[in-house]
Amino acid sequence: MRRRQLMGGLAMASAGVSLHRPGLGAQVQPPRLPPRLKAGDEVGIVSPAGATFEPDRLDLVVDAVSALGFVPRVAPHALARYGYLAGTDAERAADLNAMFANPAIRALLPVRGDWGSARILPYLDYATIRANPKVLIGFSDISALLLGIHAQTGLVTFHGPHGITPWRGDQVELLRRVLMAGEALTYRNPLLGADQDRLMRDQGRILTLTAGQATGSLIGGNLSVISGIVGSPYLPDTTGAILFLEDVGEPPYRVDRMLTQLKLAGVLDGLAGFVFGQCTACGPGAGYGSLTLADILRDHIQPLGIPAYAGAWIGHVEPLWTLPIGLPVRIDASAGTIEMRSPAVL
Template identity: 70%
Template sequence: MRRRRLLMGGGMAAVGLVGLGAGGSGMAQPSVTVQRPPRLRPGATVGICSPAGATFERDRLDLVVDAVTAMGWRPKLAPHVLERYGYLAGPDAVRAADVNALFADPSVDALLPVRGDWGSARILPYLDYDQIRANPKVIIGFSDITALLLGIYAKTGLITFHGPHGVTAWRSDQVDFLRRVVVQGETLTFTNPLLGADQDRIMRDQGRIDTITPGRATGRLLGGNLSVLSGLVGSPYLPDLRGAILFLEDIGERPHRVDRMITQLKLAGALDGLAGFIFGQCRSCGPGEGFGALTLSEILRDHIQPLGIPAWSGAWIGHVEPMWTLPLGGQVAIDANRGEIRMLEPAVI
């Protein structure tokens, strides 16, 4: 995810024991109890925070407040939500303090980052994971927020949510996924939507599924932005991916960079023992004019097909709309032939 090209990035319940490690880094972590946060009810308080990039215009924050209010929730601004330290929303310790405070605040039911961009990984060493574990809450985002979602899951077992953050488009179909997953506690089945002209065609043009290896699998769903996730390799903030369904997406990356990052995951052992693999959308990831390159399809087949696990690319996951709300750490079943993700359990209690 090339930040300069990022447009959009910009009650406790035990549901199983999982041995969490560092995704092949050899840095073992103790087993933790996977837990679901309480669902969001009408009038819930949503803490709006900035764990990554700075919000430079106040009206961007006002849009987030309006969206939260329109959902029937009460917005609560973190103390430093508009702070700025260069391109970051304040120094690392300050951004982490806001996240810690929102988890510790009994009046807050969920955390919604304003935006992604860059910076979530920098605050991971400053988070109070004991406090987070003791106060499970919905936290949702995507892009750079991948680091925060995976780090919290790895250290606490709390199911987190890959979905819209504050400055994404709160369109009705996108809101519908969010409501059904974190409010109603439904177990959804996700398949690529028909978009635009495809709704009136006898064939699909956008959102096509490319099956890499056919088959079905079940496992805990983990993943997010490839650039951010690969940056966690070797740290205690990347969950052990053995037995998981791994999904990846990105934006603004040339094919050789995607190849480099997936190679890094492979060499680190993070792909060993996966139950299944999904590659979403990679917008603006072409080779450019006059540049000979492997295609994304060829890169994925080189790395993923030898794993012999159900796998496909083209899932409607990434810097796209409508954006799904996916439970990181939740049990799912996948069908690589149909390009389908089916939740096997509610993600909230």
Template identity: 60%
Template sequence: MLNRRQFLQIAATTCALATPLKIATAKSRPLLKPPRLKPGAIVGIISPASATFVREELNIVLDAVRGLGLVPKLAPHVGDRYGYLAGSDKDRAADINQFFQEAQVSALLPIRGGWGCSRILPYLDYEIIRQNPKIIIGFSDITALILAINARTQLVTFHGPNGLTSWRTSQTESFRRVLFAGEAVTIANPKDGDDGDRLMQVKNRIQTITPGKAQGKLIGGNLSVLSGIVGSLYLPDMAGAILFLEDTGENIYRLDRLMTHLKIAGVFDKLAGFIFGQCPGCTPDADYGSLTLEEVVWGHIQPLKIPAYYGAAIGHLENIVTLPIGLEVEIDAVAGSIKMLESAVI
């Protein structure tokens, strides 16, 4: 019969043998940048979230891509429908996996957001994606897709236009400077044309929550979508990050609930800096009283005592800037600016 000391020695040896070998994780991998776009490059048109029911909308996206001097290529399942989704989860993921494998495809552009990207994350082949780095861009529900790919591969992804966004001059210029020219740009709110004859700026105003500058990798997107993947394998490491958030059409109490989720999950405690963008249609519930959106954001962020500002021109807007997810940036919470510290593409 074994005595206690002998038993503990054998148990310790067994546990040591059973301990799995350490393997390289996404966090330990170096940052990976996709090749820049060139005129005539092929762009894969995907539908990873909500379905497109009107043929004309797809034609609009094709015209936009051609207008950029690029060549659109439709994913095999881009026209599928499964209720409100653009086909089954596995088929939507398969389109993404296929385009990352195809050498001639340089970028992936979703038609729209809506809902559905979180459902396909378990079916993506992240090793294939890492071995074939390409530009993938989008916003709103696409937040889940671009964050997950960055988290699992360290590939720089892009919060920017979907196919059906406006593609007006300022949006197109931002897209070209970051993804074609490879510029390390500084992003700040535009001066609205209507304010040209005023003594003060009225639109696109910045409000400083906590003054100062901070550096860190830029992470963020739609608050509702980002909150939904907290605690999963698909949220990038937030330690030392600059977090930006935006949303649309949510009651203020719901936004408070979402931000409270980030707070109690420890996300805010890790940040180096914070940006809140735009939230059109975010109004109080029809009740006796409500916090304002400013009170909600200030209440969660000001106690962190990190550089933070409110009112960035990021979100569901007419013109959408192109922002690199996972790239090192510097923010100035007084000027309301995001400065890329290096190119996001090679």
């Protein structure tokens, strides 16, 4: 995801937000669990990032929310447009603030990602969000919201489907088990297609970088997005955390550059464990002598000496897992598993 916009220090200062030293992230907030969802709950449909240019895309999200057994409530600016953004920063932030303030709304579901979530972080009402914990779920560019809100409020957020993702049955099952049944799941890569009838696995293989098990709060999301909020108060402190990363459409040298940025900023210091998901369309292409993704991960992660593996089924893939940001998990870098240590909802 080729995003280069960074929130400027002057913009944060004008919004009354104190800056933290680069790499240290926000102060640790105690985890706050949202109430579990149940059939008939109202779900707010918001557009915090990219514009939805075709109205029928929004109709699809409304249909999906209804099919899940919830009542859809569309935010006023869901179809707004300011260039490639779904309205101005003020409009997009106002929709999220209103949804969190509305006691009838039990969850927020973004229509899509693209770019723009980081721009509204200084304009969110974190006191209201803290006082009204709700399910917030999404991935890709929505990582900025998931991490920023968790950093500022302690609310456990969810890396999972957003509105226009294909709502496959296996994806829906995971969401229901985590957000409605309150189960503590163990995630391992699924067997897909022909692999179900083969002696060996072709898709979804894992690469153990450093064997072992580790426990810590799960923090992570899209690598490009995370690298764009390094040094801000919207990246949680990663000390003692399990960091997971994923991306799409990035050549190896860009992945290398972003991981180097995290390393130089101190984000990788003090991690308990590391998981790299899928990096779709991130191969070296025809570039002679390019480092591979595996080379880059070995260079940056193996020297940390912590349990770490790559190839987890996290990213721009199907089915999307529903993973709790800020909740303690245990990873096994040899087995390629992520185990929730407790339910993520009340």
